[in-house]
């Protein structure tokens with residue numbers, strides 16, 4: 414639970430999801446921003462205004478899932494690294510998760526990584542399927558990974574696997 418240990422529990426993060434029908438239709442932003450804070454770059458970063466207008470800079474951002482196309486522009490603009498894009502629409506049965514990445518080394522497309530939970534626990538192997546260069550965005554990269562669907566709401570970071578496979 415967020416207030417107890419700083420980690421969002423299932424009940425808390427499930428509130429950030431669209432309907433089941435919308436989940437399967439295509440990628441969408443999952444904004445794991447839970448507390449009122451004076452912050453709004455996510456709102457201004459969305460090119461199609463799919464984050465609902467805030468009446469006050471402290472408002473918690475809310476996604477208009479009818480508009481959001483999962484472009485991930487907002488992901489790298491969030492200073493709290495709180496935004497993820499979830500894509501459950503792949504026919505392969507796998508899911509795609511996009512997240513901000515600010516560590517070194519930066520993995521490359523095709524690399525195998527280990528997906529980590531919110532608590533930093535190892536969950537599963539994942540494959541890097543997209544890397545958007547961070548040089549144009551204050552060194553924050555966008556990483557897309559392919560992983561088993563069952564981990565899509567649990568995986569929130571990755572660990573790079575070194576050349577020895579460790």
Ligand code: SF4
Pocket residue numbers: 441442458459460461462463464476480481482483484485486487488498
């Ligand atoms: S993923 Fe793209 S369309 Fe959706 S809220 Fe973020 S910036 Fe807007």
Ligand code: SF4
Pocket residue numbers: 444445446452453454455456474490491492493494495496
């Ligand atoms: S930019 Fe990130 S931390 Fe700031 S309001 Fe948006 S989601 Fe929350």
